[in-house]
Amino acid sequence: MSDTEAESSLRIYNFIHADLKDAFAEDVRRGLASAPKQLPPKYFYDELGSQLFEAICLLPEYYLTRAETEIFSRYADEMVGEAMGEASTKEVTLLEMGSGSAQKTRLVLDALIKRRNALHYIPVDISLAALKKSARLLLAAYPPPTLLRVTAYASDYNTALAHLHKNHNERGRTLALFLGSNIGNFNPIEAESFLQSLRAILRERDCLLVGADLKKERKALEAAYDDSIGLTSAFNLNLLNRINRELDADFNVRLFRHVALYNEAEGCVEIYLESERAQRVALRGLNTEVDFAAGERTHTENSYKYDTSELATLAARTGFEVKRTWFDDKQQFSSSLFVAV
Structure with a gap:
């Protein structure tokens, strides 16, 4: 069940309550009991985590946001034109998965408003605070x-x-957004499963804009996820602070360090928290203790990188085809328009 807040033009469904808190506890329990240890990246985004990520997006090393913003600033009108075509509809639905601050969304909204469409914006985000603010x-x-x-x-x-699968009955055209290289947080199997679930709520000829970070040299990729002033490190380590707070644990965050490595064979940047020494951590909320060896790494995130042929294959396997792809000037990032077929 959800908690619902309603205003005249805003309705918020809040599924972040006991069910998700129970899921957090179970995911932490299972992840720290696995070999190797792992923690799901979706739990980065508590209120502080969301703020840290917004700051990361401003870093010189983190080219992804600048590159994608360049694409949308230059091509948003073209993107909307390609997605909407000559369709005449009273209301357009803009569905955004992982909306965050919704800064790039405004460029799409501006382009849609020029077409004199009524707009129904449906943002989905794990952070209630970020969602309320941006909405x-x-x-x-x-x-x-x-x-x-x-x-x-x-x-x-x-x-x-x-x-949405049960309640999404929009009569007009839907344009879905999955931006910021969020697709890279899934491994290939997970990416296919997610896109198939998204395709199930779309009609034929509805569209999806997918942001993807493109494969490039190791140095640039690792720097993007391990910046010189340590913001990405703080973002990663904040997950331990969240576990301390919500599960009554006693992680000493200073005894872990952030690690980011590009796995060229898998085409992804792998993110870890490495224990600086042998230590035992109590998680009183889970009624358990966890041992960490010196140098042991807990996996917290992958960021998969793509090339255009891989994106076309992903689209074909999930009920879409790539209609068009836009790039920034340096060819670092891509925004691809997937059309539901």
């Missing part, structure tokens, strides 16, 4: 007579998609 800022930026309404989901992807 209200958007409504303030597009006041009446702009016909914008927002239905927001504070949720993980699977829960939101399951709810």
Whole structure:
């Protein structure tokens, strides 16, 4: 069940309550009992984690946000034109998975508003605080007579998609957004499963804009995930702070360090927390203790990189075809328009 907040143009479904807290506890228990140890990256995004990630996006080493913003600043009108075609519909649905601050979303909204469409924006994000802030800022930026309404989901992807599968009955065209290289957080099998679930709520000719970081030299990739001032390290280590707070654990965060390595064979940057020495951590909320060896790494995230042929294959396997792809000037990042077939 969800908690629902409703205003005149804003409805928020909050699935972040006991069920998700129980899932967090179980995921931590299972992950730290596995060999090798692992923790799911979706739990990075508590309130501080979301703020840290927004700061990371401003770093000189983290080229991804700048490259994608360049693409949208230059081509948003083209993207919307390709997605909407000559379709005449009273209302367009803009569905965004992992909306965050929704900064690039505004460029898409501007392009849609030029077409005089009424807009139904459906953001999905794991951070309730970020979701509320971005939704209200958007409504303030597009006041009446702009016909914008927002239905927001504070949720993980699977829960939101399951709810949307039962309740998504939009009559007009839907344009879905999966930006910021979020697709790279999934391994290839998970990426296919996610896109198939998303395809299930779309109609034929609905579209999906997918952001993907492109394969490139190791130095640039590792620097993007291990910046010189340590923001990405703080973002990774904050997961231990969250476990301390929510599961009554006693991780000494200073005894772990952030590690980012590019695995060229797998085409992904692998992120770890490495124990600086042998230590035992109590997780009183789970009624357990966990031993860490000196140098032992706990896997927290992958960021898979793509080339255009891999993106085309991914689309074909999940009920889409690639209609067009846009790039930044340095060819570091791509935004591909997938069309549901």
